[in-house]
Amino acid sequence: MPTRPDRILVIDDEPLVRQVVAAYLEREGFRVDQADDADGARDLLASTEPDLVILDVMFPGASGLDLLSEVRSQSNVPVILLTARAEEADRVFGLEAGADDYVVKPFSPRELVARVRTVLRRVKPQPEGGVIEHGELVIDVTAREVRVAGRTVDLTAKEFDLLAFMASHPRQVFNRNQLLHDVWDSSVEWQDPATVTVHIRRLRTKLEPGGTGESRWLETVWGVGYRFQP
Numbered sequence: 001m002p003t004r005p006d007r008i009l010v011i012d013d014e015p016l017v018r019q020v021v022a023a024y025l026e027r028e029g030f031r032v033d034q035a036d037d038a039d040g041a042r043d044l045l046a047s048t049e050p051d052l053v054i055l056d057v058m059f060p061g062a063s064g065l066d067l068l069s070e071v072r073s074q075s076n077v078p079v080i081l082l083t084a085r086a087e088e089a090d091r092v093f094g095l096e097a098g099a100d101d102y103v104v105k106p107f108s109p110r111e112l113v114a115r116v117r118t119v120l121r122r123v124k125p126q127p128e129g130g131v132i133e134h135g136e137l138v139i140d141v142t143a144r145e146v147r148v149a150g151r152t153v154d155l156t157a158k159e160f161d162l163l164a165f166m167a168s169h170p171r172q173v174f175n176r177n178q179l180l181h182d183v184w185d186s187s188v189e190w191q192d193p194a195t196v197t198v199h200i201r202r203l204r205t206k207l208e209p210g211g212t213g214e215s216r217w218l219e220t221v222w223g224v225g226y227r228f229q230p
Helices: 015-029 039-048 064-074 087-098 111-123 155-167 176-184 194-207
Strands: 007-011 030-035 050-057 079-083 101-104 131-134 139-141 145-149 151-153 220-221 224-229
Touching: 007 015, 007 039, 007 087, 015 111, 030 039, 030 220, 039 050, 039 064, 039 224, 050 064, 050 111, 064 087, 079 111, 087 194, 101 111, 101 220, 131 155, 139 151, 145 176, 145 220, 155 224, 176 194, 176 224, 194 220
Parallel strands: 007 030, 007 050, 050 079, 079 101
Antiparallel strands: 131 139, 139 145, 145 151, 220 224
């Protein structure tokens, strides 16, 4: 039985940007819906159940980051931000708000399609699954579920990928460039290493809410990188 094409929702107030992005995605076999404002985006989010959202940070009538917060309160659908803001603080803020990735305008449509494929590949269950257990922490790779002492931990797609990858390599130290390559299929030429730092911070908070921001599992090796301590 043939599988349905992945459905992408593109939210941007610039018609040319939407048209170019949609054309490239459709040429690659994706089904694309478009919205040019927050109200239209909310309607399509509810009615189409997209597999991934491409969201412009700046558009009239609402903040893209506010809309991202709305999405995150209801769903873990992957979100890629489009932003004209190149400052690190803006990118970090978007990632902390729950984005899975970001692309800075002006961008290459081919690069954006590659980012879409990478995020979707990470979201979908992999054929080789299994369960990784480290004390109270249980990572179901096939179901893409995480539990701590029986409590379900709600993670974004990229947070899950990062945790599963590191838990699969206990006690091994990875620097940020290595994690960009192995988890994001990216590099410092494409993506800021601060992406890794933000995701580690969010994981620590979610694994041990109400704590100090430290984690019994995700350790910082100062001057080197991070490791999973079972």
